Amino acid sequence: AAPIDLFTSSQSAVYACFRTMSMVRTRADTLHVFVEARRGNCIDQPSGGTDVLTRRSTDWGRTFSPARRILGDGAGSGVYRNPYATFDARSGQLLLNFVNTTNCSRTDPCFGRWSSHQISSPDDGAAWSAPTPVVWNSTRAGHLHAEGCLMGPGHGIQLASGRLLMCGSSAFQSAAETSGESGSLISTSDDGGRSWTPRAIVATSSECQVVEMADGTLVLNGRGGRHGRVQSLSTSQGEDWAPPRAISSLPGPGAAGGLAYVKSTNTLWLSNPANP
Secondary structure, eight states: OOOOOOOTTHHHHTTTEEEEEEEEEEETEEEEEEEEEEEESSSSSTTOEEEEEEEEESSSSSSSSOOEEEESOSSSOOOOEEEEEEEETTTTTTEEEEOOOTOSSSSSSTTTTTTEEEEEEETTTOOOOOOEOOOOOOOOOSSSTTOEEEOSSBBOOOOOOOOEEEEEEEEEOOTTTTTOOEEEEEESSSSTTBBBBEEEEEOOOOEEEEEEOOTTTTEEEEOOTTSSSSEEEEETTSSOOOOOOOETTOSSSSSOEEEEEEEEEEEEEEESSEEE
């Protein structure tokens, strides 16, 4: 099949570019794609605001519905970043996490003061709830930073146990603190996304993706600075993680990357720019 350009400026002169895509499968043949639609210019804090658009396919990606705005008012008055989708097969809820950086700017990125929000759909994306602040449970020990964390890019997963897991980049500190931890923040939910518990920060990694292998091992592959990739494993459903190690054989420019697992062949697939 020929490639499909899902979001292009030729489709809508309103947007300068599209970034930070998230895609999940909710049914046997149904895919949902979410993306930042940036107005004015292509920087992270664009001059014209950022909406979140979605398209859906019910035939394994051969065709897609028209683009639909689910965050933003059409006037560019808000900046909604890093849409991050997770599907709970037990409840049928489709969750979308994002951060609101409307009051931030290029000169004041307000790291650690971002507000994390979530919307949900019980009917496969037909209708969405109003945004609500993410409910963060207290951590087991220490300060694991959740507010101000960018989930993804990528998508959350549901483990065989039913637990939901998100992975994001935490390199920020709250306004009340003088120091913060940096790395990939792992958060889990055992109540269908109604609340989330920060579990661990995997150091030296940032933007990340996690998959669950057939034996229950979780594999995190993350952006490791300017060059290469970082990997860490968990055998405790995401509560504890092995010390991260650099994968020097995987070059890259310091980008988000993508990770997928094929159970039938027990194979991991990584997508990432090859030019460091």
